[in-house]
Amino acid sequence: MDMNSLILSPLYLSLQLALVTTTTLILLTAPLAYLLVHARFPGKSFFEALLNLPLALPPTVIGFYLLILMGPEGAAGRTWEAVTGSPLLFTFTGITLASMVYSLPFALQPMKAAFEKIDRRLLESAYVLGLTPMSAFVKVVLPNSLHGLAASAILVFLHTLGAFGVLLIVGGSIPGETRVFSIAIYEAVQSMNYREAGILSFILLPVGFLFLLLVNRLIRR
Amino acid sequence: MGFSFNIQKPLISFNLDVSFTCENSRLLVLIGPSGAGKTMLMRLIAGLERPKTGRIVYENQIWVDMDRCVFLPPQSRCVGYVFQDYPLFPHLNIQRNVAFAAGSGTDVDHLMKDFDIWHLRHRKPQEISGGERQRCALCQTLARKPQMLLLDEPFSALDVITRRTLRSQVIGLRSKLDIPMIYVTHDINEALAIADDILPIVAGKVDRDWIQQPVEHDERGNVIPMKAARRPRLSLAY
Known part of the structure; x- marks a missing residue:
C-alpha cells in the first residue's frame, strides 16, 4: 500500500468528517440548547432524554438503529433516495449524519451549561432595551457563551475523530468514501499489520491531547 | 394623560393591588419596606411580568388590558429601566x-x-x-x-457621596425629559429629597399609614399620590 491510501486518505476523510459534523452540529444545536434552557413545553424532559440517548447507548446499538433507519426500507433512507436519487448507507453523507446523531449530546451539554450561566437579568435588560428574543440571542447570548461554543466544537470534533462502531455499521470501509482513520486502524490490526496501526495511532495521540488541554482551559474560564 | 396604572397580581404572600397615575415631567417615588412588591410593580410596568387583571396605559397607548387580552411585550414599550x-x-x-x-x-x-x-x-x-x-x-x-423612566433603587449599593451626586443628576433629568419617572426606594430621606409625589406601598397595597399621612381620594375614589413638597415633615410609623 502506498502512503496516500495508507495514511493520507483516511486522515483527510476523518478530518473532513469531523469538520463537517462539527460545523453543522454547532449551528443546529445552538438554538436547540437555548430552547432547552429557556422554553417550557410539555414533554420537555422526555425530549431532552431522547436527545441525550446516544450518550447512554453503546455505539453499536446506535449504529444498528441508524442502519435500519437509513437503509433503503428505513424512513430516512427512503426519503433521501427519493429526493437525491442516491442511497444514504455506505456514503460520506450517511456517516456524516450518523456521527451527528452520535455526537449530539457532546454538542448540547457544554452549550446548555454556557447558556444557563448567562445572567437572566442581562436578557431582561436586552428585551427592555428593545431587542426581540431572536436578536437578544444573537447579540447578547452568543457573544457571551463563546467559550461554551468552543468547548462544544472541540468535543464534537474529537468525538467524531474517535467514532468507530457507528461509522463501521453505517458506512462500512470504502476507501476514500467511508474508510476513516479509526476504521483504517482497526483493519490494520485485523490483518496483523501492527506497524501500520502504530503509525496511524501515533498521529492521533498528540492531536487528542492538545485539544483536551484546550477544552480544559475553556471550561475553566 | 401621562401614565396610569391599575394592576392586580397574586403573589406568594399577598395580592398586589395598586393603582396610581403619574404625569409627564413628574417624579413619583414608590416607598415601602423590603418585599412590599415595589420591584414587582416596576417589572409589571416594564413588561417583564404579566398581571392577572388590570390595565396599564401610557398617553393613548394601551400597554396592558387583561380584560381584552392586550399585553405589549417589553420590546414595544420603550421604557428605561435601571435597577x-x-x-x-x-x-x-x-x-x-x-x-x-x-x-x-x-x-x-x-x-x-x-x-x-x-x-x-x-x-x-x-x-x-x-x-x-x-x-x-x-x-x-x-x-x-x-418614553418613561423606571429607577429601582438604582444607587442603593453606592457610597453616600456618589449617591448624592447621582441623585442630583436624576433630579436634573426630570426637567430635561418630558416623561413620567418612577423611583423606588426604602429610604424616606432619599424619597423626600427627590420626589414630586410619594406613594407608600406595603404588602402589595397603597398604605398611607406607613408614613403617617391620611389617604386622599379623588372624585372617582382613586388614591391621590401625596405631594411631598407640601408635606415636608414626613415620618415613619412603625
Missing part, C-alpha cells in the same frame, strides 16, 4: 454598551460626557466601579430616548 447592580453587557466596552440601543439622533458621546463616563469609554464593565457602572446603565437607558 440595583444593573448588568451591563460584559462583552462590550462602555461606549458600545451605551450605544447598544441608542435611538437615531442620540448623541452618545455627549451623553457620556454629561454623566462623566467619557474617559471610561474603552473599558469593559468589569473594569470600572459600581458607581461608574450605574452611571453607564443610566446612559444606556437614556440613549434609547425612553
Whole structure:
C-alpha cells in the first residue's frame, strides 16, 4: 500500500468528517440548547432524554438503529433516495449524519451549561432595551457563551475523530468514501499489520491531547 | 394623560393591588419596606411580568388590558429601566454598551460626557466601579430616548457621596425629559429629597399609614399620590 491510501486518505476523510459534523452540529444545536434552557413545553424532559440517548447507548446499538433507519426500507433512507436519487448507507453523507446523531449530546451539554450561566437579568435588560428574543440571542447570548461554543466544537470534533462502531455499521470501509482513520486502524490490526496501526495511532495521540488541554482551559474560564 | 396604572397580581404572600397615575415631567417615588412588591410593580410596568387583571396605559397607548387580552411585550414599550447592580453587557466596552440601543439622533458621546463616563469609554464593565457602572446603565437607558423612566433603587449599593451626586443628576433629568419617572426606594430621606409625589406601598397595597399621612381620594375614589413638597415633615410609623 502506498502512503496516500495508507495514511493520507483516511486522515483527510476523518478530518473532513469531523469538520463537517462539527460545523453543522454547532449551528443546529445552538438554538436547540437555548430552547432547552429557556422554553417550557410539555414533554420537555422526555425530549431532552431522547436527545441525550446516544450518550447512554453503546455505539453499536446506535449504529444498528441508524442502519435500519437509513437503509433503503428505513424512513430516512427512503426519503433521501427519493429526493437525491442516491442511497444514504455506505456514503460520506450517511456517516456524516450518523456521527451527528452520535455526537449530539457532546454538542448540547457544554452549550446548555454556557447558556444557563448567562445572567437572566442581562436578557431582561436586552428585551427592555428593545431587542426581540431572536436578536437578544444573537447579540447578547452568543457573544457571551463563546467559550461554551468552543468547548462544544472541540468535543464534537474529537468525538467524531474517535467514532468507530457507528461509522463501521453505517458506512462500512470504502476507501476514500467511508474508510476513516479509526476504521483504517482497526483493519490494520485485523490483518496483523501492527506497524501500520502504530503509525496511524501515533498521529492521533498528540492531536487528542492538545485539544483536551484546550477544552480544559475553556471550561475553566 | 401621562401614565396610569391599575394592576392586580397574586403573589406568594399577598395580592398586589395598586393603582396610581403619574404625569409627564413628574417624579413619583414608590416607598415601602423590603418585599412590599415595589420591584414587582416596576417589572409589571416594564413588561417583564404579566398581571392577572388590570390595565396599564401610557398617553393613548394601551400597554396592558387583561380584560381584552392586550399585553405589549417589553420590546414595544420603550421604557428605561435601571435597577440595583444593573448588568451591563460584559462583552462590550462602555461606549458600545451605551450605544447598544441608542435611538437615531442620540448623541452618545455627549451623553457620556454629561454623566462623566467619557474617559471610561474603552473599558469593559468589569473594569470600572459600581458607581461608574450605574452611571453607564443610566446612559444606556437614556440613549434609547425612553418614553418613561423606571429607577429601582438604582444607587442603593453606592457610597453616600456618589449617591448624592447621582441623585442630583436624576433630579436634573426630570426637567430635561418630558416623561413620567418612577423611583423606588426604602429610604424616606432619599424619597423626600427627590420626589414630586410619594406613594407608600406595603404588602402589595397603597398604605398611607406607613408614613403617617391620611389617604386622599379623588372624585372617582382613586388614591391621590401625596405631594411631598407640601408635606415636608414626613415620618415613619412603625
